[in-house]
Amino acid sequence: MNDVTPKLELKNVKKAFGPKKVLQGVDLKISPGKSLVIIGGSGTGKSVALKCILGLLHPDEGSILIDGRESVGLPPRERDQVMHKFGMLFQGAALFDSLRVWENVAFGLIQGRGVDRRTAYDTALEKLHSVGLDESAAYLFPAELSGGMQKRVGLARAIAANPEIIFFDEPTTGLDPIMADVINNLIVKSVKQLGATTLSITHDLASARKIADEVAMIYQGKIIWQGPVSSLDRSGNDYVDQFIHGRAEGPITDDIKARV
Amino acid sequence: MQKWSRVEGLKNGGARTTQGRVYQMVSDVKQDQAIKPSPVDGLLDFCARIGRTLMAFLQVTGRLGLFIGESISHVFRPPFFPKLVARQFMDIGYYSLPVVGMTALFTGMVLALQSYTGFSRFNAESAIAGVVVLSVTRELSPVLAGLMVAGRVGAAIAAEIGTMRVTEQIDALVTLSVNPFKYLIAPRVIAGTLMLPLLVLIGDIIGVYGGYIVSIHKLGFNPNSYLTQTWDILENMDVISGLVKAAAFGFIVSLMGCYHGFNSQRGAQGVGAATTNAVVSSSILILIFNYVLTQVFFS
Incomplete structure (x- = not known):
């Protein structure tokens, strides 16, 4: 079991912005078909880690392996091939304002992979159906959709090209608890259908418990704990305990006080 | 304490x-x-x-240099997005026509009036036609059109791309294997560089016509002699230099809009600052390059 090449692996990834060291040696492994959720407070480096993996930021040190192959510093053409394996649901959905819903979903197929518009349209409708939207929504513009519907469209776009690895950035932020659960269910369903590997970042623990096989906690730019979601409540790590119980007192707040 | x-x-x-x-x-x-x-x-x-x-x-300076290099390289490297370029032709060219046309018309009219006030003191009214046509084609039409387009188009480009930056739409483009330089920057730079000369050409005609209207209907000039004087003094280089300037200004306006939008900081304030910087920097660069190009053409 341990011989399986991880789908995604981070080794000692570091990233600083000027004097601010955001990632201070992140180590992470995700097995194929597994769902890992990174939890952690605001400003702990979750989004930066994700952007490094996606190639939106260049890490200062360390390596990021996709299917065992180094992805840091790849030339543009090879980078494109790696990107074809990815799907991404952004925090605010990041839908293109000027395009209709179906064009948003089909965007990566048409512009990124050269699929013809008719085929891409059919695929977009199929993906919209799978996230609970019908054809009437396909011709709306993103500004005409509610937050929950935008997330659904974002999810449909993320899965449109049947990616091998899907990233979710705070998938339930800004949604009411019911809609958040609907999105969680859709994520679980879509990922199962595709058999994809997923990496999510969130501070919504209900969401983490629902979609994760494994949970990792990032704190001060390092992974301080990683384990199965079932052992989250008995991690034996004081930082994790304080975070998941949302306590105002604990080692995290002690560290903040000490720094001040 | x-x-x-x-x-x-x-x-x-x-x-x-x-x-x-x-x-x-x-x-x-x-x-x-x-x-x-x-x-x-x-x-x-x-x-x-x-x-x-x-x-x-x-x-x-280094970041801007790299941005310009990357932008220009994507203008010439496939894949191209002709539909996006056509849309930018409409946005930058066609929809700027009213504002450039009005500017040129009133500039030509004012120029004729002011020239008359000055030249009539020396009985040199016959020089008005030449002053109007040379001023309009060489300087006023390209510079004023450039500044008006900087205000209208440069601001719009910076605001649009800046909003795309802060709402992560540019990151989304990258994750969907689409290069933002190809999809967002190149079409705008192509359209800006090609459309401004066309706008200036139309502005030249409207500006000269504005001077003609005032000279004929208000100052009592003979229409035929006014047109003959205009035509006699005008040389190809006067128009061509204005068009070359216009292409440079179009490039500057579109590029500055894209650069500031692309590097916009987070939040509404960041987008606002990007928009202001785009307009201010492109306006200043237009004035600087106007001098440089004038020096190159006419020194």
């Missing part, structure tokens, strides 16, 4: 360092005085500030 004081370049009880700022909460005025920097520290501080400003300037 509690007091906050900022001490730059001092750390570890007064040991001099070259980096950073140290913020210290000082409990009373005596302590504040105890860590007051010496004149040497002040001089070093001054030098450090100049150094930082110079480094920041070089950094921005």
Whole structure:
């Protein structure tokens, strides 16, 4: 079991912005078909880690392996091939304002992979159906959709090209608890259908418990704990305990006080 | 008495360092005085500030240079997005026509009026047609069209791309394997560079016509002799130099809009600042390059 090449692996990834060291040696492994959720407070480096993996930021040190192959510093053409394996649901959905819903979903197929518009349209409708939207929504513009519907469209776009690895950035932020659960269910369903590997970042623990096989906690730019979601409540790590119980007192707040 | 004081370049009880700022909460005025920097520290501080400003300037220049290089390379490398270029032709060219046309018309009209006021004192009214056509084609039409387009199009480009940046739409493009330079920047730069000369050509005609209207209907010139004087004094180079300037200004406006939008900081304030910077920088660059190109063409 341990011989399986991880789908995604981070080794000692570091990233600083000027004097601010955001990632201070992140180590992470995700097995194929597994769902890992990174939890952690605001400003702990979750989004930066994700952007490094996606190639939106260049890490200062360390390596990021996709299917065992180094992805840091790849030339543009090879980078494109790696990107074809990815799907991404952004925090605010990041839908293109000027395009209709179906064009948003089909965007990566048409512009990124050269699929013809008719085929891409059919695929977009199929993906919209799978996230609970019908054809009437396909011709709306993103500004005409509610937050929950935008997330659904974002999810449909993320899965449109049947990616091998899907990233979710705070998938339930800004949604009411019911809609958040609907999105969680859709994520679980879509990922199962595709058999994809997923990496999510969130501070919504209900969401983490629902979609994760494994949970990792990032704190001060390092992974301080990683384990199965079932052992989250008995991690034996004081930082994790304080975070998941949302306590105002604990080692995290002690560290903040000490720094001040 | 509690007091906050900022001490730059001092750390570890007064040991001099070259980096950073140290913020210290000082409990009373005596302590504040105890860590007051010496004149040497002040001089070093001054030098450090100049150094930082110079480094920041070089950094921005370098970043802008790389941005320009990358943008130009994507203008010529496939894949191309002809539909997006056509849409930008409409946005930058067609929809700027009213504002450029109005500017040119009234500029030509005012120019004829003002020239008449001055030249009539020396009985040189016959020079008005030449002054209008040369001023409009060589300078006023390209510069004013450039500035008007900077206000209308440069701001719109910066705001649109800046909003795309802060709402992560540009990141989304990358994750969907679409290069934002190809999809967003290149079409705007192509359209800006090609459309402004067309706008200026139309502006030239409208501007000269504005001077003609005032000269004929208000100042009582003979239409035939006015047109003959206009035609006689006009040379190909007068129009061509204006069109070349217009292409340069179109490139500057679209590129500055894209650059500031692309590097927009987070939030509404960031997008607002990007928009302002796009308009200000492109306006200043237009005026600078206008002088440089005039020097190149007519020195």
